[in-house]
Amino acid sequence: MKNLSLSILVLLSLLLFSACSKNSKVSLENDALKKTYYTQVNMWFEEKPTYDSVSNNRSFNEGNIPFASDYTIASTNYNYGKLLPINSQIKIIKLDTNKIFFEHNDKLYAYVRTKHSKHRTLEQLFKRTFALSKVDLENLENKEAIKNAIFKLGMSKEEVIFARGFPPEHKTRTLSSNSWYYWKTKHNSEKFVFENNNLKLIEE
Numbered sequence: 766m767k768n769l770s771l772s773i774l775v776l777l778s779l780l781l782f783s784a785c786s787k788n789s790k791v792s793l794e795n796d797a798l799k800k801t802y803y804t805q806v807n808m809w810f811e812e813k814p815t816y817d818s819v820s821n822n823r824s825f826n827e828g829n830i831p832f833a834s835d836y837t838i839a840s841t842n843y844n845y846g847k848l849l850p851i852n853s854q855i856k857i858i859k860l861d862t863n864k865i866f867f868e869h870n871d872k873l874y875a876y877v878r879t880k881h882s883k884h885r886t887l888e889q890l891f892k893r894t895f896a897l898s899k900v901d902l903e904n905l906e907n908k909e910a911i912k913n914a915i916f917k918l919g920m921s922k923e924e925v926i927f928a929r930g931f932p933p934e935h936k937t938r939t940l941s942s943n944s945w946y947y948w949k950t951k952h953n954s955e956k957f958v959f960e961n962n963n964l965k966l967i968e969e
Contacts, residue, residue, distance in 0.1 A: 797857045802895040804853045806930040807914045810836040811846045815875035817861045834866055834875035840882040840890055842930040844949045848914055851927055852899040863887055881933040893931065900927060920964045925957060
């Protein structure tokens with residue numbers, strides 16, 4: 766059932782990534798906060814803090830403690846830093862303008878909507894990145910590769926999304942394309958080439 770739900774999401778995304786405002790705030794405050802969620806794709810994080818919008822605009826004097834994460838994940842999903850695996854259990858702590866703060870293993874993470882995701886609201890990113898149930902990988906041929914963030918030729922588009930995440934929308938505007946562009950770092954990209962919806966080639 767979970768795989769069917771993601772398949773529906775992929776099919777909807779195939780039509781076109783909808784254009785959205787640049788400064789969007791998740792409208793899920795009452796429903797999302799403090800609930801347990803699971804990551805729906807592999808993600809990579811940097812060991813650097815991200816401040817909430819209030820802390821960013823405040824001078825910190827004695828006794829005035831900023832709200833900041835331990836780690837940062839960009840919606841661009843750069844393939845460097847450390848891996849936060851698919852199906853990691855997390856708890857949403859704070860929803861901010863263009864940022865989702867969540868807790869995992871007693872550490873605070875910030876998922877940040879970057880300019881490369883300007884065609885998606887933060888709420889849309891939230892709904893495809895986190896869910897109340899785990900992704901069912903058991904019947905997938907490449908489940909072990911997905912769990913270990915290994916990208917194998919022959920993977921289906923769905924399996925690539927599980928393993929690598931969604932390609933940034935500023936370069937890959939539709940998942941129906943046979944070429945998906947990912948960023949290994951802020952300056953180095955790679956192209957995933959598909960044939961008949963299966964991964965044929967990775968070009969750097």
